[in-house]
Amino acid sequence: MKWTTEINQLLGIAYPLIQAPMFGVSTPEMAAAAAQAGALGSLALGDLPAAQCRELIRKTRALSDQAFSVNIFVHHIPECTDELKARYTQTKIFIEELARQHKLELDLPPVDTLVVTGYREQVDLLLEEQCKIVSFTFGNLDAASILKFKEQGTLLIGTCTSVAEALILEASGIDLICVQGWEAGGHRGSFEADNIPEIGGLSLLAQVYDQVKVPLIYAGGIYDAKTACAASSLGAQALQVGSLLLGAQESNLQAFEKAHLSKAREADIILTKSFSGRYARGLRNLFTEALAQSGLTLPYPYQNKLTAALRQAAKENEQTDFVSIWAGQSLAAYREGTTTAILNALINDIENYSWNP
Template identity: 60%
Template structure:
């Protein structure tokens, strides 16, 4: 297996394996472990404010002197209209009642109490911390942010779920495109939150690799040597792993969450907007069924903020029926090995098969 590629050259790593930025799962320890194997660790900053973003970056830098990526959400924030205000109040009442029936006492904030952050404040925080690899999802950075980051020496990695999105990223000057297949776990990286592209990963990867010239990272279903090599054959020069690390010792998931993942069946995994207002792939549960049937789902980030307290309380109560447990369609044993050992095993497997 020839690991050297445009990706390794651009990112200064030996192996073009990318640890996926999984907000709520990824920890500074996981990032440091991945970077320590001369792969690319990815710190998930999602839509944290600038202060918390800096805190997470500094915690990670205390654990490694290797380069790592920071990953942010570049979503658009809907204006709060009277209609949205009324829908929020209705959804709030529904969720509080649903939780109460399962002995979960909630105090969900009103919509006017929410703090919603844009990614623009994160850009300055990232630059202040000299983070030179920036990945993003849910759309494309605006031109001003691209220019600002590039002036400060950043390499940019955008996420696409269609050929059109890939072309848009390349035309914007993005250095690397991450192609996310439909089978990938967690949130879809689509530019829209409504009618998302539903294209299988290998089909999408093949089409994108024939269309754009910038190097490609593939994400979606990679869990062993065969799946990695299949994506390499179809044009990927980088390989992102996420679900494979859910059960790792550095994962932020608690034991009861890991137990649920290890007992998952393929029919349990679905796409849903119920927890965040954007489509994400994870394990079906009581909350998802109730919300899907209710017809009340707010746009991101308001649905995400609305369910935050429910998820916090459910985690404290060790109740997986009201938690978002994101994972992709490739089911493995999810062993509690270290991130370093999981990556090492994948590298050795790949070298054996290639």
């Protein structure tokens, strides 16, 4: 049976399947390969400066003439108070010392040298580049940006991790909502409450479906026909897969990171604020443990900026103790091969699946 929903036409894709935006891991090549499988590719732009965003958008367009979505971080930037500055310096000293003890010599940036930017410049660039599908996480776009995108006919996809967030996105005119289950790898997209909602993916999706009218995408723990069938039964019109593609040929993870990930066990997958200051799901390591014990974590994006050089040095030295490897709870999702082949296999599995409890 051909797997289709109303979303196929809306997004211009053959199958209601989306390659998750994964900042630092997904690539223009991955987005193009996803399109080859008939899915929607996503280009993760995170909080990159506009010039780099333009380059990546143009590179993706050069690789594929199919539609793809661009994804940005719509985050609130906390004021850099004297208290925050003092805490930053304390955390910097702690991390530098910890790294030194494990043979990583590095000087992290002093707080006054940080360049912390919002997403407005990215919005202008996406408008200028006439991006057709824009998705975002960590918050909601401001009303003026939403209006500008609407005037240009851009399709907007917001991310929610609670019913309350879904209602906010719907009320502000967002076209589609990506319901991010608790299982999902990477950062939680939460933005509404100080403490992140801990509701499980099944409960969340079913309740969001009951309360909003816009079409829903579900992300979190999808890796085969039975997980896809469960999310579709609960109201998802499209499915977004991230962790399933971490080991793909087009993934930006290095060979040592893929090898480490392929050996991970259930207990290794945790939720941690240690690398970025926002909760993210990924592999436990020496750094996540040490930071949790120290209690030293700054709000996003300060912690993220502080640890950037550490993460980079750890990658160069193939030091799994200090790299951030984001991954979801469905460990069975780890696959190798091309993105196209992995997605083709999933589509084939879904189309040939018959639910027979």
